[in-house]
Amino acid sequence: LRPHSCYSEAHNLSLRPLQLIDRLNLEVQDLKQEMVQMNQPFDSTSTQGAGYSSKLTRTQSVWLQLSLGDEEATRILQAQPPGTFMVRSSRKLMKKVVSLRMEDAAQEPVQDFPVQETKNNPVLEKAMHKCVLKPLKGTVLTALQEFQEKSGEWQQLKANLVQAKSKTPQELGADPAAAAPDPVTVEKIRHKFHTMFKMYSPEKKVSILLQICKIIYTIMEGSSGRRRCADDFLPMLTYVLAQCDLPQLDLEIQYMMELLDPSQLQGEGGYYLTSAYAAMSLIRSIQEEQAEQVLRSQTRDTLKQWHRRRTAQRSTPVIEDLQNYLRVALQDPDCSCTAKTLQVPPFCTTRDVCQLCASKFQVRDPESHALFLLTEGGAQQLEPDTLPQMIKAEIHSHPDVLPFHFVYRPLDNLNLRE
Amino acid sequence: MAAAGAGGAGGGGSRSHSFKVVLLGEGCVGKTSLVLRYCENKFNDKHITTLQASFLTKKLNIGGRRVNLAIWDTAGQERFHALGPIYYRDSNGAILVYDITDEDSFQKVKNWVKELKKMLGDNICLCIVGNKIDLEKERNVSVEDAERYAESVRAKHYHTSAKLNKGIEELFLDLCKRMMEFAQDNGTSQAQPSRRGVQIADDEPPAATAAGGGCCSSG
Numbered sequence: 001l002r003p004h005s006c007y008s009e010a011h012n013l014s015l016r017p018l019q020l021i022d023r024l025n026l027e028v029q030d031l032k033q034e035m036v037q038m039n040q041p042f043d044s045t046s047t048q049g050a051g052y053s054s055k056l057t058r059t060q061s062v063w064l065q066l067s068l069g070d071e072e073a074t075r076i077l078q079a080q081p082p083g084t085f086m087v088r089s090s091r092k093l094m095k096k097v098v099s100l101r102m103e104d105a106a107q108e109p110v111q112d113f114p115v116q117e118t119k120n121n122p123v124l125e126k127a128m129h130k131c132v133l134k135p136l137k138g139t140v141l142t143a144l145q146e147f148q149e150k151s152g153e154w155q156q157l158k159a160n161l162v163q164a165k166s167k168t169p170q171e172l173g174a175d176p177a178a179a180a181p182d183p184v185t186v187e188k189i190r191h192k193f194h195t196m197f198k199m200y201s202p203e204k205k206v207s208i209l210l211q212i213c214k215i216i217y218t219i220m221e222g223s224s225g226r227r228r229c230a231d232d233f234l235p236m237l238t239y240v241l242a243q244c245d246l247p248q249l250d251l252e253i254q255y256m257m258e259l260l261d262p263s264q265l266q267g268e269g270g271y272y273l274t275s276a277y278a279a280m281s282l283i284r285s286i287q288e289e290q291a292e293q294v295l296r297s298q299t300r301d302t303l304k305q306w307h308r309r310r311t312a313q314r315s316t317p318v319i320e321d322l323q324n325y326l327r328v329a330l331q332d333p334d335c336s337c338t339a340k341t342l343q344v345p346p347f348c349t350t351r352d353v354c355q356l357c358a359s360k361f362q363v364r365d366p367e368s369h370a371l372f373l374l375t376e377g378g379a380q381q382l383e384p385d386t387l388p389q390m391i392k393a394e395i396h397s398h399p400d401v402l403p404f405h406f407v408y409r410p411l412d413n414l415n416l417r418e
Numbered sequence: 419m420a421a422a423g424a425g426g427a428g429g430g431g432s433r434s435h436s437f438k439v440v441l442l443g444e445g446c447v448g449k450t451s452l453v454l455r456y457c458e459n460k461f462n463d464k465h466i467t468t469l470q471a472s473f474l475t476k477k478l479n480i481g482g483r484r485v486n487l488a489i490w491d492t493a494g495q496e497r498f499h500a501l502g503p504i505y506y507r508d509s510n511g512a513i514l515v516y517d518i519t520d521e522d523s524f525q526k527v528k529n530w531v532k533e534l535k536k537m538l539g540d541n542i543c544l545c546i547v548g549n550k551i552d553l554e555k556e557r558n559v560s561v562e563d564a565e566r567y568a569e570s571v572r573a574k575h576y577h578t579s580a581k582l583n584k585g586i587e588e589l590f591l592d593l594c595k596r597m598m599e600f601a602q603d604n605g606t607s608q609a610q611p612s613r614r615g616v617q618i619a620d621d622e623p624p625a626a627t628a629a630g631g632g633c634c635s636s637g
Contacts, residue, residue: 173497217471229450230472230491234498266438266488266508271473274490278501285500 137200164242173235202259206269238279331409351384357408434484443515445494451580519556544573
């Protein structure tokens with residue numbers, strides 16, 4: 001196997017440059033700083049006009065030379081002025097590097113700087129939001145609303161909002177000493193919510209929510225300089241949401257809770273989103289007995305379902321969870337394991353997958369190997385005409401996904417430990 | 419173990435932890451002063467805040483590992499009790515604060531413990547904290563009772579004073595260590611929430627297959 005063979009796979013090619021551009025934007029800025037420190041102007045053409053990202057995108061076919069070897073890269077770059085660079089896959093470092101033509105006085109004319117690759121890719125994520133969420137947002141929110149209208153929840157919430165709007169901050173549990181937003185500020189906040197409704201990106205929506213929370217804090221604090229904690233904030237937020245009287249905010253909160261990255265759900269955005277959810281729950285339960293406000297059982301159920309879907313600890317979908325990928329491990333007779341992610345379309349049979357495995361793992365005796373599904377219950381050999389992707393989808397459709405693995409191994413391997 | 423590599427794309431072996439800690443307790447027990455003290459080492463300071471009054475973060479380094487703490491304050495009034503699950507779900511730790519001069523606040527802590535045990539089982543590290551030890555003279559909850567109770571529910575007990583900045587560092591450091599141990603014991607070295615965002619699999623890293631070896635190369 002040649003090291004660069006994997007880059008020829010079409011699905012990789014289409015994604016990889018974007019990831020690199022994202023990282024490179026930062027890397028190039030670091031490099032530029034380094035060059036400035038050396039009193040050496042960085043390649044002037046790349047610092048003028050358009051931003052680094054767009055320059056990099058446009059010139060990518062020139063600088064992205066993943067398969068270029070060490071010697072060849074050095075030879076090419078040496079003939080170029082200092083500051084010229086290319087991105088390639090270094091066999092020595094086993095990672096992608098920016099090979100940079102250094103100044104003439106430098107010890108080594110060409111130096112390699114490793115590119116840090118991140119799993120999370122903000123640029124790509126943003127692009128995905130634009131491609132997927134933007135056209136889908138309206139449909140999703142309409143569907144959510146129809147759902148609530150059918151169940152009567154929507155009408156109930158509207159009625160509760162009317163009732164909540166007539167309450168003073170104190171009646172909702174706020175500290176009498178804390179200042180509440182006046183009608184002008186409430187109007188300003190309502191305007192911000194309307195801006196939020198137009199956005200499709202969950203992150204951007206949350207940032208508007210944070211701005212609103214900040215306004216509330218600032219007013220509560222007033223000139224007292226006293227820091228307000230959750231005891232004061234939650235009732236005041238409830239008051240503000242009641243005053244804004246926006247039933248569609250409930251749908252927006254659901255939208256954000258479903259789509260925000262789990263790591264962000266633990267952060268500040270997640271905290272204030274949770275607070276907004278809590279405030280809406282209070283408004284929803286306002287007609288029930290005031291003494292001990294019991295969360296409506298419905299809210300509890302919804303929350304439980306949501307929790308199941310969005311728990312951070314749950315293994316979140318990785319590439320092999322996506323439709324066209326299947327992660328298969330090869331188990332050798334000596335019980336060592338090698339795992340590969342294979343491209344397996346939904347209607348690919350176990351027979352096809354076995355063939356693919358035989359060639360990918362370079363198995364000499366494919367006839368004595370088979371594909372197994374390993375679960376906690378043990379190993380199960382898959383029949384040649386079954387569809388592994390369907391099996392995987394079936395497993396994933398269960399509320400609690402138990403660990404499972406597809407394993408390609410010799411048939412006579414009986415001493416297999418689970 | 420067989421096929422262990424198959425689920426390993428979540429960034430295992432990470433050298434950093436992210437923990438969520440929820441703060442529970444009655445309104446006036448001083449739980450907010452406690453975290454403010456810890457996160458900024460300021461007590462009742464005249465200080466214009468930004469957003470950070472009920473959500474606080476702290477970065478630590480324990481044994482060469484980075485630990486990011488996200489501390490979630492909750493509204494302590496009885497009327498908000500039912501909202502608890504919304505806040506404490508997914509928490510790695512809970513700090514339950516009572517006022518040593520207020521027997522009632524200790525009872526509230528017991529209620530929280532009962533609820534947390536019921537909802538989360540033993541998946542959460544519990545700390546019971548008797549605050550306001552600067553008011554030792556007015557103590558209404560005996561040290562023995564509190565410590566015995568904590569032991570009986572497998573929680574740790576601490577004494578603190580936000581006013582005098584006593585016991586707070588120890589409380590959080592200890593909690594972090596326990597959460598780290600818990601994360602390791604449960605194999606979820608990624609207490610770090612795994613990223614859900616767009617991921618690009620670096621399929622078959624060039625090296626592993628080149629040498630024709632049978633050694634373990636998991637994803």
